[in-house]
Amino acid sequence: MTVALINASPKVKGSSSGILLNDLKECLGNKVDVEEICLRTSKITAEIIEKLKKADTWVVAFPLYVDSLPSHLLACLKQLEKMTWKKPNLNIYGIANCGFYEGNQAEPALNVLKNWCAKAGCAYKGSLGIGGGGAIAVSGNMSGKNSLRANIYKAMKKFADRIVKKEGEANKYATVAFPRFIYKIAAQNSWRKMIKANGGKTKDLNKRLDVELTDTSVNKRIVYEQ
Amino acid sequence: MKLIVTDIEDFDFKIEGEHKVINPQGNIKHCIGCFGCWAKTPGECVIHDGYERTSLDMGLCDEMIIVSECYYGTVSPFVKAAQDRAISYVQGDFIIKNGEMHHKHRYPNTIKLSAHFYGEDITEDEKKTAKDIIEGNAENFHGEFNGVYFYKSKDELKGLKL
Numbered sequence: 001m002t003v004a005l006i007n008a009s010p011k012v013k014g015s016s017s018g019i020l021l022n023d024l025k026e027c028l029g030n031k032v033d034v035e036e037i038c039l040r041t042s043k044i045t046a047e048i049i050e051k052l053k054k055a056d057t058w059v060v061a062f063p064l065y066v067d068s069l070p071s072h073l074l075a076c077l078k079q080l081e082k083m084t085w086k087k088p089n090l091n092i093y094g095i096a097n098c099g100f101y102e103g104n105q106a107e108p109a110l111n112v113l114k115n116w117c118a119k120a121g122c123a124y125k126g127s128l129g130i131g132g133g134g135a136i137a138v139s140g141n142m143s144g145k146n147s148l149r150a151n152i153y154k155a156m157k158k159f160a161d162r163i164v165k166k167e168g169e170a171n172k173y174a175t176v177a178f179p180r181f182i183y184k185i186a187a188q189n190s191w192r193k194m195i196k197a198n199g200g201k202t203k204d205l206n207k208r209l210d211v212e213l214t215d216t217s218v219n220k221r222i223v224y225e226q
Numbered sequence: 227m228k229l230i231v232t233d234i235e236d237f238d239f240k241i242e243g244e245h246k247v248i249n250p251q252g253n254i255k256h257c258i259g260c261f262g263c264w265a266k267t268p269g270e271c272v273i274h275d276g277y278e279r280t281s282l283d284m285g286l287c288d289e290m291i292i293v294s295e296c297y298y299g300t301v302s303p304f305v306k307a308a309q310d311r312a313i314s315y316v317q318g319d320f321i322i323k324n325g326e327m328h329h330k331h332r333y334p335n336t337i338k339l340s341a342h343f344y345g346e347d348i349t350e351d352e353k354k355t356a357k358d359i360i361e362g363n364a365e366n367f368h369g370e371f372n373g374v375y376f377y378k379s380k381d382e383l384k385g386l387k388l
């Protein structure tokens with residue numbers, strides 16, 4: 001049995017999708033053969049097709065973009081829908097990771113993948129929706145088992161077992177192994193670090209293109225939940 | 227101002243009042259996930275191909291209307307690329323709203339968001355997904371959901387008044 005691990009993050013390196021697929025690969029162990037594929041542009045190349053053809057199961061890992069799939073992945077899926085070499089009853093699993101803490105915010109996007117399966121004649125077998133993607137991205141050199149990905153790794157192990165058995169199940173959701181308020185603060189700090197590294201100032205983060213920076217009345221008017 | 231984002235190249239529908247149309251004018255580049263629009267050149271995408279300031283258009287509009295081919299319950303790659311390249315309509319910082327995580331406002335306006343989807347065989351599941359996604363977008367933009375509508379073809383759209 002051959003499983004195609006498809007990384008559909010547009011990032012060249014360091015994607016959370018890639019880290020999650022590595023965890024999955026580890027969980028799959030030597031029970032299956034694996035084809036690793038990157039979909040970073042809007043075009044399905046002949047080389048990608050050759051790799052996809054070998055697999056009887058595809059796992060599509062992607063970042064949640066504006067509650068949906070990244071645009072280049074939609075373009076790729078359209079091309080793949082029409083391609084007739086796909087095995088009948090090809091098994092499709094998804095891994096959607098999102099910047100928000102709650103993995104279930106990826107549910108509508110996973111339904112897009114499910115709807116694609118219906119049109120493309122593939123068998124949708126259920127997915128993982130994973131929150132806290134920003135933290136996953138900086139945890140690449142930690143082992144999945146006992147790091148901030150511990151909860152996700154547990155879900156991944158079960159997911160891998162289902163893939164090997166070609167079993168289907170409802171989507172499962174998981175998130176990083178620390179509280180939401182810490183994730184929120186960590187994100188806040190990382191934007192401040194990044195803008196400074198880029199030669200800007202913290203206050204640039206709320207820059208509007210239509211007014212002077214000194215007008216912060218917008219932000220003062222809005223009271224957020226804690 | 228009404229902001230129309232559509233994949234229709236020869237878009238010539240009747241639009242009442244002040245408006246701006248964003249539609250394919252040469253190739254649009256897709257988002258590369260760099261977050262430069264939040265923490266390098268805040269409010270603006272780092273890829274300069276004519277589509278880098280859509281988030282400002284969003285900041286200036288009171289209504290955003292998507293007119294798109296339906297792709298499995300979501301918008302087409304052109305409309306999606308325009309959307310992905312415009313996430314700096316909000317800031318990177320997180321906030322909590324109705325118990326869920328979302329992003330902080332950058333602009334003070336409230337967008338009424340609707341979407342008109344066309345396509346030959348849009349399934350009931352796709353319609354449901356499309357509604358969920360556009361509702362999710364409205365929530366994430368701190369806007370108001372203003373409906374999703376479905377058409378069997380581009381031709382059927384012709385009578386549409388926006």
Ligand SMILES: Cc1cc2nc3c(=O)[nH]c(=O)nc-3n(C[C@H](O)[C@H](O)[C@H](O)COP(=O)(O)O)c2cc1C
Pocket residue numbers: 009010011014015016017018062063064065066067068097098099100101105132133134137257258259260261309310311313366
């Ligand atoms: C254009 C764009 C849109 C995004 N939209 C969302 C979103 O709607 N919800 C969310 O939770 N995260 C969103 N994110 C955050 C990504 O899903 C998150 O950073 C993810 O971990 C990236 O995964 P990757 O490293 O595999 O590309 C968005 C990111 C970008 C660049």
